[in-house]
Amino acid sequence: MLRNYKFIIAYDGTRFFGWERQPGRDTIQGKLESVLTRLQGSPVEIIGAGRTDAGVHARAMAANAQLDVDLSPEEIRDYMNRYLPDAIAVREVKEAAPRFHARYKALGKTYRYVCFDGPVKPVFDRKYVTLLDYRPDVERMQQAAAYLQGEHDFASFCGNPRMKKSTVRLVDSITVVRQRDRIVFTFHGTGFLQNMVRILVGTLLEVGRGTRQPEDMPALLEARDRRLAGPTAPPEGLCLMKVDY
Amino acid sequence: MLRNYKFIIAYDGTRFFGWERQPGRDTIQGKLESVLTRLQGSPVEIIGAGRTDAGVHARAMAANAQLDVDLSPEEIRDYMNRYLPDAIAVREVKEAAPRFHARYKALGKTYRYVCFDGPVKPVFDRKYVTLLDYRPDVERMQQAAAYLQGEHDFASFCGNPRMKKSTVRLVDSITVVRQRDRIVFTFHGTGFLQNMVRILVGTLLEVGRGTRQPEDMPALLEARDRRLAGPTAPPEGLCLMKVDY
Numbered sequence: 001m002l003r004n005y006k007f008i009i010a011y012d013g014t015r016f017f018g019w020e021r022q023p024g025r026d027t028i029q030g031k032l033e034s035v036l037t038r039l040q041g042s043p044v045e046i047i048g049a050g051r052t053d054a055g056v057h058a059r060a061m062a063a064n065a066q067l068d069v070d071l072s073p074e075e076i077r078d079y080m081n082r083y084l085p086d087a088i089a090v091r092e093v094k095e096a097a098p099r100f101h102a103r104y105k106a107l108g109k110t111y112r113y114v115c116f117d118g119p120v121k122p123v124f125d126r127k128y129v130t131l132l133d134y135r136p137d138v139e140r141m142q143q144a145a146a147y148l149q150g151e152h153d154f155a156s157f158c159g160n161p162r163m164k165k166s167t168v169r170l171v172d173s174i175t176v177v178r179q180r181d182r183i184v185f186t187f188h189g190t191g192f193l194q195n196m197v198r199i200l201v202g203t204l205l206e207v208g209r210g211t212r213q214p215e216d217m218p219a220l221l222e223a224r225d226r227r228l229a230g231p232t233a234p235p236e237g238l239c240l241m242k243v244d245y
Numbered sequence: 246m247l248r249n250y251k252f253i254i255a256y257d258g259t260r261f262f263g264w265e266r267q268p269g270r271d272t273i274q275g276k277l278e279s280v281l282t283r284l285q286g287s288p289v290e291i292i293g294a295g296r297t298d299a300g301v302h303a304r305a306m307a308a309n310a311q312l313d314v315d316l317s318p319e320e321i322r323d324y325m326n327r328y329l330p331d332a333i334a335v336r337e338v339k340e341a342a343p344r345f346h347a348r349y350k351a352l353g354k355t356y357r358y359v360c361f362d363g364p365v366k367p368v369f370d371r372k373y374v375t376l377l378d379y380r381p382d383v384e385r386m387q388q389a390a391a392y393l394q395g396e397h398d399f400a401s402f403c404g405n406p407r408m409k410k411s412t413v414r415l416v417d418s419i420t421v422v423r424q425r426d427r428i429v430f431t432f433h434g435t436g437f438l439q440n441m442v443r444i445l446v447g448t449l450l451e452v453g454r455g456t457r458q459p460e461d462m463p464a465l466l467e468a469r470d471r472r473l474a475g476p477t478a479p480p481e482g483l484c485l486m487k488v489d490y
Contacts, residue, residue, distance in 0.1 A: 010368045011368060012368050012369060012371075057369075059369075074364075078364070081366060086366065086368075086371055089365050089366050089367070091365050119323070120322070120326060120334050123332060123333070123334045124255075124302075124304075126257075
């Protein structure tokens with residue numbers, strides 16, 4: 001019998017070409033689908049809550065797939081973990097309502113972005129932080145973040161130049177906290193555009209560095225022009241922390 | 246002028262053939278010496294507090310080297326970090342007394358060994374834990390550890406079959422703590438024999454699994470026979486945390 005399952009997945013995105021399946025390339029969706037296809041004996045499609053970019057990590061990506069297998073959710077989880085690469089782990093599998101759709105039903109997402117700006121590079125979590133060679137001013141970034149919080153047209157922060165649909169999104173919380181030599185940005189919102197978190201971080205870092213003013217944010221949102229925002233921050237510091245339903 | 250410097254070094258030992266310099270192989274000592282030799286323009290020897298095995302990590306290995314360079318300790322540190330691989334970081338450099346010797350002057354060492362025994366493999370720190378496919382009983386391991394604590398002849402736990410010198414060591418503290426799906430062993434002692442921490446862990450895990458009794462420890466110490474102890478636990482879970490002077 002075909003059942004709908006919800007998956008919670010953690011991955012170290014370092015060596016993957018992002019979430020989305022691509023022929024001939026290692027992607028998270030591709031790896032998950034090939035393990036599920038092997039389990040079921042026929043093609044399986046897995047739907048993620050979002051598509052993380054190449055090199056981006058996740059602690060709790062949510063996904064769903066329709067499966068016809070004679071196994072308990074725990075057995076499905078264990079089977080997948082046995083055959084997945086070490087950098088991907090299925091944390092949880094449970095049966096979901098037939099109409100549960102990981103992307104359409106997502107109510108919110110939490111992303112975390114970590115920068116390191118100390119004198120001595122980190123060794124053990126070096127693949128999960130973005131190294132800076134300057135020390136940004138956290139207070140200035142907090143001021144800028146306050147302007148960016150809320151419902152806005154984030155077209156200036158959208159990495160897809162051919163985006164046809166609405167670029168209005170609600171980002172209800174952006175926090176910037178220093179933890180010794182680490183700066184931790186946390187974003188929560190109902191949805192994010194392509195590269196949006198990384199462009200927000202790239203822009204906030206320019207504010208933190210002093211080359212841009214916190215008060216410039218309203219005009220930058222207003223402009224709806226990607227060229228006016230900061231660079232797309234590197235993927236390694238970004239991690240999808242949670243998807244709300 | 247030749248000065249003696251003390252170094253505190255962190256490394257992810259995964260891809261290295263241990264601390265000790267070996268021709269044609271990547272080792273921590275080898276990498277450090279080649280950077281220091283390049284800095285000074287003539288051969289430099291660096292002396293570590295101990296020799297970690299292939300695959301073992303360190304958060305704070307201590308070392309010393311005699312250098313004749315016109316740089317401040319911070320400049321030496323920054324130079325080294327610029328040229329060392331990402332998996333090695335010099336956390337601290339300071340001038341030491343001329344007679345300071347990282348090995349001979351070491352008063353104690355702290356090692357940590359982490360096992361993971363949960364149903365879902367860890368993703369982000371997967372290179373720093375040893376995976377178990379069973380769930381050992383922590384209380385039994387704590388009972389066994391209590392027998393092993395103290396000053397003993399640890400010949401049964403020595404990986405060097407040709408060890409000529411004394412195998413008596415003082416291990417004043419062995420703790421075993423469960424943290425959810427992780428078991429953390431912490432050892433503090435004045436000195437450790439080759440592979441000793443890993444053989445202690447391998448033996449404690451057998452106690453935790455039930456194939457050996459806590460009360461067997463005194464006889465095992467007494468026997469002074471490596472063949473009677475447990476296997477050498479894998480290197481990836483082991484980390485040198487601190488060296489006391």
